[in-house]
Amino acid sequence: MNSLLPPNATRFERALEAGGARIVDVASPPDLDDPMTCPVELLPWLAWGLSVDTWDADWSEQDKRVAVATSIALHRHKGTRLSVETILGRFDQLARLVEWHEAQPRRPAHTFDVILPMVTGDGVAAGGRRATAAFAESIIREVGRVKPLREHMRLVQQIAAAGAIGLQAVLRAISYTRADALLTVDTSPDWAAYLQTEDGEPIEDGATGTFLDTRP
Numbered sequence: 001m002n003s004l005l006p007p008n009a010t011r012f013e014r015a016l017e018a019g020g021a022r023i024v025d026v027a028s029p030p031d032l033d034d035p036m037t038c039p040v041e042l043l044p045w046l047a048w049g050l051s052v053d054t055w056d057a058d059w060s061e062q063d064k065r066v067a068v069a070t071s072i073a074l075h076r077h078k079g080t081r082l083s084v085e086t087i088l089g090r091f092d093q094l095a096r097l098v099e100w101h102e103a104q105p106r107r108p109a110h111t112f113d114v115i116l117p118m119v120t121g122d123g124v125a126a127g128g129r130r131a132t133a134a135f136a137e138s139i140i141r142e143v144g145r146v147k148p149l150r151e152h153m154r155l156v157q158q159i160a161a162a163g164a165i166g167l168q169a170v171l172r173a174i175s176y177t178r179a180d181a182l183l184t185v186d187t188s189p190d191w192a193a194y195l196q197t198e199d200g201e202p203i204e205d206g207a208t209g210t211f212l213d214t215r216p
Helices: 011-025 040-049 061-069 071-076 081-091 133-146
Strands: 096-099 111-117 152-160 167-172
Touching (some): 061 081, 081 111, 081 133
Parallel strands (some): 111 152
């Protein structure tokens, strides 16, 4: 082996070089970098190499492969509406995003709702996993990872009455965790008067759906 080390290299440095040179002799599957053909037991390592933000061992094999395959594309549009809708589609096809200017009546600027129907279009109760607190928390956590930093979110678990008689919604105050949480504090004039969490989320009154105001 032709060494690239200088003449005064230590024995330890030469041993590292010799050991590293043998890596090319280690056999590896030819499809190791393909998310759709990679051995399932090696998918977590491929996910780490492609910076998949979230990994759940309980996902189905297909869900794991899709998460790895779409990681690069998701990073390209992270922080946009499309990134939020992509995450919602991964959780539930009925979940939808409503931005502040689309709501009736309009919501405060820089807010959006994630609507999670508890009753399907044919009137069937959407129970099971969708109705669990763990499912709701997972949506909050994953949307918080990809949403625009200045946007404030709330999850609405929606129950539409039969015959369109009325609409009930359970509003949940949202907090989320990010490694760069200090960067998410919104100091714009629109939000300066509201009590906020350490993550910059305005604190919402669960009974009235209004934000807690610091002004008398």
